[in-house]
Amino acid sequence: MNIRNSIAALFAAATIAATPAGAETYPDRAVEFIVPWSPGGGSDTLMRLVANNIAPFLGVETPIINMPGVGGTVGLREASRRAADGYTISLVHEGLLVASETGITDLTWDDFDPVALMTASPQYLVASINKNYSTFEEFVTYAQANPGTITMGVTLGGVPHLHAAMIEQAFGLEFKYVGYEGTGERIRALIGNNLDVAIGDISSSKQFADNGDLTFLAVGSSERMAATPDVPTFKELGKDLELNVTRGIVMPKGSPQEARDSMEAALEALSKDQTYIEQTKGAGADVLFRGQDAYSAYLGSLDATVKSLSSVLAQ
Known part of the structure; x- marks a missing residue:
């Protein structure tokens, strides 16, 4: 290799070394x-x-x-x-x-x-059909008057438990938690009147809400969902919650x-x-x-x- 080629090779090597790995x-x-x-x-x-x-x-x-x-x-x-x-x-x-x-x-x-x-x-607060409340405002009024009696279906120590606790904290409520492994189990318990409320979602709950077996009280999205346009967000209800x-x-x-x-x-x-x-x-x-x-x-x-x-x- 002549001197000119040697200098060119060294220059090229130096250029490569100076270029951050993965930059291009x-x-x-x-x-x-x-x-x-x-x-x-x-x-x-x-x-x-x-x-x-x-x-x-x-x-x-x-x-x-x-x-x-x-x-x-x-x-x-x-x-x-x-x-x-x-x-x-x-x-x-x-x-x-x-x-x-x-x-x-x-x-x-x-x-x-x-x-x-x-x-x-987005996660929903889903309720069984009952005589005590059919809207979120009625639910809060009832829950505040009856602390510790509302049975809330969650996955204990999981994200649904977190979301329910966020609702408790924001609205000054106290739930009685009941643990279920999955969302489907919680929703079936609601339909069977073994729970008062639960944390659910569209895929698990909408068909039952459409049939009148359950009701959506509120949704944790930032805006109302197109699939449930009549369900208010927690933000509309006065608390800056994203569930x-x-x-x-x-x-x-x-x-x-x-x-x-x-x-x-x-x-x-x-x-x-x-x-x-x-x-x-x-x-x-x-x-x-x-x-x-x-x-x-x-x-x-x-x-x-x-x-x-x-x-x-x-x-």
């Missing part, structure tokens, strides 16, 4: 997507819609790896241990914050880099900013894709995009709420 090439291979829940559930279904539709916007595939166990914390533990290189993403929802506060795991949302919130499934099961994408802590920015941009573009929006609605959720800063702020605010309700969630 990320992603150059598939990004593994750890879903810490079993196949077929709500989180798995909604995240598969992300994985199945994101390639045109990201440029690579995002194969899903299901790692269920201990309320989603097994998969998240594995995700937190992966190399922080941008090639692992995972799913977080409110369950992690509750599991952290109740001692199920020492992981917190701040052990990850939030990239984007993608979907929200959602949200699902967002995170990376291991310390992942490159370039990777986070590229993934955020791809997810934002996906959130505007009509096919993806319709598929998400068909799965019982709404697309609700929030980028890195807004998603981190949401998680931080919700974490403070969870901490303020720790004594209730531990019961």
